[in-house]
Amino acid sequence: MSQEKVVVIDKSLPMQKIFEAEQSWLSCIGCGYKTDLLDERKFRCPKCGDLYDIDHNFDLLNKTLGDYIKIFDKRAALSAYQSDNPAIRSGVWRFKEWIMPFMPDNLIITLNEGIVPIVRAGKHLQNWVGDIELYIIMEGMTPTGSFKDFGGTVMMSVANAAGICAVGCASTGDTSAMAAAYATAAGIQCVVILPKGKVTAVQLAQPLVFGAKIILLPGDFDDCMQVMQELVASYGVYPANSLNPARIEGHQATVFQIAQYFSWQLPEWIAVPVGNGSNCSSVGKAMRLMERFGQKKISRILGCQSEAANPLGKSWNLAQKDSEVALEEWKARYGPVKTGETAATAARIGSPVSRDKVMREVIHSYGAMQVATERDLNEAVSICGKDGHFVCPQTGIALAGVRNAVKGGLIKKGERVVVVSTATGLKFAETAAAHLQHNIISVSDCKTETVAKILKR
Numbered sequence: 187m188s189q190e191k192v193v194v195i196d197k198s199l200p201m202q203k204i205f206e207a208e209q210s211w212l213s214c215i216g217c218g219y220k221t222d223l224l225d226e227r228k229f230r231c232p233k234c235g236d237l238y239d240i241d242h243n244f245d246l247l248n249k250t251l252g253d254y255i256k257i258f259d260k261r262a263a264l265s266a267y268q269s270d271n272p273a274i275r276s277g278v279w280r281f282k283e284w285i286m287p288f289m290p291d292n293l294i295i296t297l298n299e300g301i302v303p304i305v306r307a308g309k310h311l312q313n314w315v316g317d318i319e320l321y322i323i324m325e326g327m328t329p330t331g332s333f334k335d336f337g338g339t340v341m342m343s344v345a346n347a348a349g350i351c352a353v354g355c356a357s358t359g360d361t362s363a364m365a366a367a368y369a370t371a372a373g374i375q376c377v378v379i380l381p382k383g384k385v386t387a388v389q390l391a392q393p394l395v396f397g398a399k400i401i402l403l404p405g406d407f408d409d410c411m412q413v414m415q416e417l418v419a420s421y422g423v424y425p426a427n428s429l430n431p432a433r434i435e436g437h438q439a440t441v442f443q444i445a446q447y448f449s450w451q452l453p454e455w456i457a458v459p460v461g462n463g464s465n466c467s468s469v470g471k472a473m474r475l476m477e478r479f480g481q482k483k484i485s486r487i488l489g490c491q492s493e494a495a496n497p498l499g500k501s502w503n504l505a506q507k508d509s510e511v512a513l514e515e516w517k518a519r520y521g522p523v524k525t526g527e528t529a530a531t532a533a534r535i536g537s538p539v540s541r542d543k544v545m546r547e548v549i550h551s552y553g554a555m556q557v558a559t560e561r562d563l564n565e566a567v568s569i570c571g572k573d574g575h576f577v578c579p580q581t582g583i584a585l586a587g588v589r590n591a592v593k594g595g596l597i598k599k600g601e602r603v604v605v606v607s608t609a610t611g612l613k614f615a616e617t618a619a620a621h622l623q624h625n626i627i628s629v630s631d632c633k634t635e636t637v638a639k640i641l642k643r
C-alpha cells in the first residue's frame with residue numbers, strides 16, 4: 187500500500203502563522219508533552235499515548251472575569267439583530283475568548299449553532315424527578331439535531347485554519363451528521379466509513395444530504411474504525427471523532443450558556459449522559475477555566491450511564507467508601523465492559539475514549555456517577571413527551587440519573603440542576619414510538635360513530 191499522503195496542508199494559503207506557538211497549543215493530559223495545534227493529526231501523545239487538551243495563553247488577553255462577562259453579555263443582547271459576526275450569531279463563538287481566542291474570524295466555519303433554549307422542567311417531569319429546581323438545555327435544537335454541533339464548529343474551523351482537505355469518521359450517528367454538515371460548509375471533503383447492511387436509512391440520511399462520501403465496508407463497525415484510524419495515521423485524513431480536542435473546546439459553550447442564563451451563577455449540579463465522555467470532559471474544563479478567572483462556585487457534575495453500558499458508573503460504585511470516591515481507587519476499579527442492548531445506542535460504549543478526562547472532571551467538581559435502568563431512561567423520554575419535549579434516550583439516561591440522585595439524597599431538596607439534552611428525539615423516533623405502540627388504537631371499520639364511541643370512553 188502506498189504511504190503517499192493524499193491530504194496535505196495547502197501551502198498556497200497564507201495560513202502558516204495563524205496561531206503563534208505561544209497563543210494556543212496541545213498539551214498531553216498524561217505527561218504534559220506540548221505540540222502544535224495545527225500540525226497534529228493523530229491526537230494521541232507520542233510519549234505516553236494519552237489524550238491532548240488544548241491550552242491557550244489567556245495572559246495575552248489580559249482580561250478579568252468581569253471584562254469577559256461584559257463582552258459576552260453584549261453579544262447575547264445583539265444576537266436578536268442581523269449580523270455577519272460569528273461571535274454574535276453563534277452561541278458557541280459568543281464565548282470566543284474562552285473557546286478559541288486567537289482564531290481569525292474569517293476562518294470560522296459556523297452554521298449559527300448553539301443558541302439553544304434552556305427550559306424549566308414541565309410539571310410531569312418535575313413530579314417524576316422530585317422536589318428540585320430542574321432545567322434542561324436543549325442541545326438537540328442545533329443544525330444537525332445534536333450537541334455535537336457545539337464542537338463541530340470549532341473542530342472544522344481549526345481544520346480550515348490548518349488547510350485540511352478531508353475529514354473523516356466511522357460514526358453511525360451524530361458525529362457523521364455533524365462532520366458532514368460542517369465539512370460541506372467549509373468546502374472540505376468528508377468521508378464516512380460504515381459497515382454494510384448495519385446502518386439504518388435514518389443514520390445515512392444526514393451525511394447523504396450533506397454530500398459526504400459514504401463508503402460501506404463488508405465488515406463490522408470495528409473494521410470501519412480500523413480503516414479510519416489508518417487513513418488518519420497514514421493518509422492525513424483529519425479525524426472528526428472525540429479524540430480531537432478541538433471539539434471539546436466548543437462543547438464548553440454548554441457551561442458558558444448555562445452560566446450566562448443564570449446571571450453567571452452556576453447551578454448546584456450539571457447532569458450529562460456519558461458515552462465516550464466528551465460532555466463530561468468539556469463541562470469540567472469549562473468550569474475550571476471559569477475558576478481560573480475568579481468564578482467562586484462551580485457546579486457538581488453528575489455523570490450518568492445506562493445499565494447496558496456503564497464502565498464508569500460501575501467502577502464508581504465499586505470504588506465508593508463511606509460515599510466518597512478517590513480518583514486512584516476509581517482508576518484501579520475501572521475496566522471496559524461488554525455492552526448490552528439499550529435504547530440509548532449513542533451512549534452504548536463499553537470503553538469510553540475520554541474516560542481519564544471524565545474521571546478528572548467528576549472528581550474535581552465533587553461530582554458523582556449514576557446508573558440508570560433501561561425502564562427508567564425510557565420512562566423519562568415518555569414523561570418529557572407529556573410536557574411537549576421530545577428528547578433522545580441519552581437525555582433519558584441523565585434525567586433518570588438525576589431522579590436516582592434525588593431519591594438517594596445526593597441532590598438535595600430545592601437544589602438547581604441543569605440536564606444536558608444531547609439530541610432531538612426525532613433521531614430516535616422508531617425506538618421512542620416502539621415503546622408506546624400500546625397507546626395506538628386500531629378499529630375495524632371507517633365509520634365516524636366508531637371513532638366517536640372511542641373518544642367518549
Ligand SMILES: [Zn+2]
Pocket residue numbers: 214215216217218219231232233234235236
Ligand atoms: Zn503524554
